[in-house]
Amino acid sequence: MTDPHFLGYARANGSAGVRNHLLVLSVAGLTGPAARRVAQALPGARLVTMPYGGGLIGDDHALHMRALTGLACNPNVGAVLLIGSDPPKLRTLAQAVEARGTPMASVCLDDCDHDSLSLSDRAIRAGARLHRELSRQRRVPLPLSQLFVGLECGRSDPSSGIVANPLIGRLTDAVIGHGGSAVFGETLEWLGAEHLLARRAATPAVAEAVRQAVLRREALATRQGVDLLGNNPGPTNIAAGLSTIEEKSLGAIAKSGTAPIAGVLAYAEAPAEKGLYAMDAPAYSPESLTGFVAAGAQLLLFSTGVGNSYVSLLAPTIKLSANPQATQRLHEQLDFDASAVLRGDRTPDDAARELLELLVDVASGSLTWGEVLGEGEEVVSRLGEAL
Secondary structure, three states: OOOOEEEEEEOOOOOEEOOOEEEEEEOOHHHHHHHHHHHHOOOOOEEEEOOOEOEOOHHHHHHHHHHHHHHHOOOOEEEEEEEEOOHHHHHHHHHHHHHOOOOEEEEEHHHHOOOHHHHHHHHHHHHHHHHHHHOOOOOEEEEHHHOEEEEEEEOOOHHHHHHHHHHHHHHHHHHHHOOOEEEEOOHHHHOOOHHHHHHOEOOHHHHHHHHHHHHHHHHHHHHOOOOHHHHOOOHHHHHHOOOOHHHHHHHHHHHHOOOOEEEEEOOOOOOOOOOEEEEOOOOOHHHHHHHHHHOOOOEEEEEEOOOOOOEEOOOOEEEEEOOHHHHHHOOOOOOEEOHHHHHOOOOHHHHHHHHHHHHHHHHOOOOOHHHHHOOEEOOOOOOOOOO
16 A cells, blocks of 8 residues: 555554444443443443453453453543442452543442432433543544454355455555554464464464463363364354364464464453464454454454354454355445455455455444444453352
């Protein structure tokens, strides 16, 4: 591109948003219904509710708080309204959000005499004030180095590994080349190809972290009696033409391009520096995408073979496919048609340039199909039992 800039929202903490959402975030199941009432009263607000929250311990509690903080502070969130029923937890989260510089307000059920209607009234008023302030913000030109892109594939088929994922890999290299960042996950889909990722590690420690992440999830499956040969590829992948874990993995890791891997992130962990990162995370798309968004990704690239309508609520998700049948059938789900590359009617370089132009266009405000149709959701992982 001759002008590697997009029109985004410059945040006070130095990050950049490609959207300017008011997020209504219910941090526990008790306040979910009230939060829904509040979001409905604030047109355009995004609602994320946690169906759990009490009794979480150990790594599960740490992940939960890291994900909540990350979602609240994603650069696409211009302001956040926190709603909860646990005063210490709400205070801790509010302090973490304030420290990151995201405009916020918090309303606690305990401070409303445990009256959800009073809570709704207070929250609507607080949210309205935040919403009005957001409306005063304007987009400005920002460099591509401000972008952090999450990379995903789902319901893959042979066209994914042959064309769609390598195309995402080319775009990943372009974003990294402009000084931006990217992250890929789905740890079990490195299985059989982890040695190729390890070769690209920036340090021996990162290479070992890649290997250990795969071994840990493989051991987890073994301890639970899960036969990965019948689980990954899944039935949809197998019906579409994928035969082995290794075949699927080789296609999946193509999304990461060719840049050195700077580190392996925990689920929902934000990278400390720019570059390409791997995230040790579940392969299930809803959890995987939310992990990227909680880590700070403002945009997502999501390839599919036979079709997958899921998108993030907070980060525009560009869906693409190279499957000729899927691209003909799913006009209002796929944002980019790469089937001409599979047919040999177009070069990968030409398609990659057009995909980068689409990325900049979406970053500058154009809506994806997922945004138009309201397909978005956020799903945070759970690790274990609660007290």
